[in-house]
Amino acid sequence: MKFYAKRLLLLFVMVLSTSFFCLAQEKEMLTHVEPPFWWTGMTNPDLQLLIHGKNIASFEVSLQYPGVQLKKINKVENANYLFLDLSISKNTKPGTFSIEFTKDKQRFSYTYQLKEKKKRAQVGQAITPADVIYLITPDRFANGDTTNDSTEDTQEKLNRTNDDGRHGGDIKGVMDHFGYFEELGVTTLWLNPFLENDQPTYSYHGYAISDFYKTDTRLGTNDNYKNLVETSHKKGMKVIMDQVFNHCGAGHWWMNDLPSKDWLNQWDTFTRSNFTNIAASDPYVSSSDFDLLTKGWFDINMPDLNLENDFLATYMIQNSIWWVEYSGIDGIRLDTYPYPNKHAMSRWMKALTQEYPDFYMVAETWAERASYLSYWNNDKANKDGYVSNVNSISDYALYYSLIRAFGKDGNIEEVYKTLAEDFVYGNPGNNKVFNGNHDVDRLLALLDEDVEKLKLSMVFTLTTRGIPQIYYGDEILMKNKRPDGKVRQDFPGGWKGDSRNAFTESGRTPKENEVFNYIKTILNWRKNAKSIHKGKLTHYQPVDNVYVYFRYTNVENTMIIINNSDKDYPTFSLERFEKSLEGYSKGKEILTGKSLENLQNVNLSKHTALIIDLSK
Template structure:
């Protein structure tokens, strides 16, 4: 058994290979989930057992409170699906799963069960008080050069290759976690860190080859758990990026699928249409729906068939395993509308059964609020489908920002987009962003105009929703497609880098200017409850100036965005009297300017005022 196929975090494998009476070899290579917990709301647990001819054996367990309810075989003789019942009265410990042939024990696996943690129900684990910082692990920082290339993975490090492995790892993130914290972000989201044992283009993490193993070029499972603990020790949170729609062609099961319907397969390679609206379109044809949901994302990303109940259960349990093992605070689910949407809703329901306040954000790449709202509802849609989600990626607002702050843009686009919030179940839970790993860099999209980038940052960090920033956007990293350029290395993350942008001395004057701008807003935002959970009241923009207020209890902040090349002297505030009533003065948190009257303000060209109001 090679390193790649070893059982992760499991007990001892005994008698790994045994000759049966009829001359057939029986081997045991893996049991997944490799461990589990007592005290789950659902007592049932499905074990995927894999090994040569393992279906010729009969599993037995002798442990108080643990019972085998059923055993199922599928097309491949090398799998068993063992359904257990683990009662709440069972005690933590380990027990042998013996695989028998009559009275003869062929192989044995020592299975461990622990007590489930008490994650509590004190409120949503990630909410509007947080700011998410998105990192592509391979491109952030190289903390351990020894794992840049590993013996158990195919692709080796080549920093000269835009699409290759560059060597960033978990240790690099740990080493620079202070930078993220001091910037003002509260929550870390990393693109997938699980094993991607592909021949090429594996750095991004979305071609998973083992759902229970951290890629050795990033570190180990224990390294990731320690990173999460380090975040928690700093008062920060961790969101894990997960993928149910597809795996990588290098996945260990690809050469021996458990069942013929484990994947969505076509006579010839068929790519998904990527037409998200097909999942919510009430008039969709079956062929269009099938092309979207069953077509492959790419030739190296086989499409998983969640209609297979064993696969669906496998993936749902995988999420729960990582939540409990690493004590996650949230999950970002990739390509959420692509798989079977009812299974996805069942997944949310199952996670929320165990962790009622757990944060789940779905990647829902919809440009219109009307389509996006299908996935963010309180209760079912008109077709009866209830997504059960509590957060979605707000692409309509992202595109509105690009339009508003782009060339000849008008902030009215922001106003009219937010005016459609009535269509959502809870728009304040939408994840809002001005950049991520799939789109050109913000600085590039806004024509490398610093002032427009600042406006985008001010808006993102003060409007409704849960804001997310993409690593490097705070220091003006630029880049357009291809993807390898969007996900460029953070300057200073490698020993050979000529400068270190993690420190003030390593940043250019312009980079430091934007960093300080974002940092100032983020430090203030941490205690601004009106931004975290306050009501948004906005006024129709005139002259390309957008004014809105965030209010909670006695706290209120006024935001003025001047999207013009001209200055407004003595900009009159009487039109906003209803929102200013009871307040007599204020302080701009960016410049620390105090306004002793709220009759008027001066507004510089292409600038934002964030004025904390005082009675």
């Protein structure tokens, strides 16, 4: 018996040693497998795995798992890559399976996991005109976890004295302030990219991604982000993820070992983009201008991705789907939408909506005219045959007209004229409207520090058609001008030792509290204002810099009056608007709480707005 026991023990040790050898060999042979896991029950049964490892293309590949078929093994010019085309049938069970790699006498396996696809609670588009988006630059909002201010696996360390450096804000800092979001009245959080940006300098902004599947450790972990989304949902709020397809960071792991030369748009010497968005839709564009837009680099540390490469396009599309399924986000904002290959972007939109019908995706489309923007938000094919499939665009045309209207000596007819061009869009009501973001000077600075004009711009942004978005800190009168590092300034009170805490009433100045409460009043009224959520828009040509418009449904009607002039109107007549007032005899002014016992005239002071809920 002792003899057999020794033989059994020896056999166990040999098996265990072999297992450890295989695991070690697997770790040595494979450096990346992406996506890291996937789901059963997806609408699209196809999955393409990126496999990266030393000379991995010389191995034979096989797998055995009920419902999973290895359809094709794709080799590229770099022998350190394989792209495996899998098909996962509808009835495949969740579980793990081994991908076997063999070459001569070498053999190792990789364990891949399939999880069960969750049923999304949201039916229809998650983010609608009933919402208000609050845009946050995470590194600059609040430092909730000081232990991750600098991390071993990233190069740039904390330096809060540097406007362009890492300041230590993180996901926990955002989560620590749900009470502030709830008090203010916003419904949706949009964080600038939180994925790893492993650059030696200027990495805080998040747009030079070095790992598309990993949260930057200075901001937290993937689980932290997932927890942010789950907590938001428990509190009745939503989350938009900022994604980037046009470029990656120079520190991305594949930059040291590209799958193929055409993975990037490469030039003989460094060539910067011309940043002319309209070149993507210009029917007369020169090939050189078009190439500069779509293939030029954003910066020397932001290599330009070539989405004409089908493997890369599939990789990026699957990455979007992975984050939607993994985290449960409610929408995606796609950075620099016109810059990449537009056919790949259309393919992305179709793939996302196939998997998640009506999913909210807003394209960053930076152009000053509605006609330019309509190329991307169109309900039919453009004249060149291109169909974008985009369901929401960033309404820069309205943003620029808003800044002109409320700026020094501005005329509110600017926004009236821009809205009059809405006929060019497929769905203008889904446009994202905003009066500030991370790429432009602060709103108050652009309005010559005129607080009353800032308030008027807020009234317009929050009551016109579309899905409104405001930028963190504008509600407490942040006023810096560019460069970017100054615009994306730290929120006072987000760091221990700050001289004041503007997240609280006592930490804000009287003027800051005045503006905070003004916006808070609109936002919390807006949550139940069906006339704004679902209502049509009728507006009247401005006269003497006074703009009047109505948002209405069959049962609700809200009248908005914006006096952008320097003149007081103690008895501003409403006779001109009697058609829109028909059937209503009184109202309540939202900003002051005052009741209007008749609708003949109102007291309208200079540089003020009235939001009047009408009643019969």
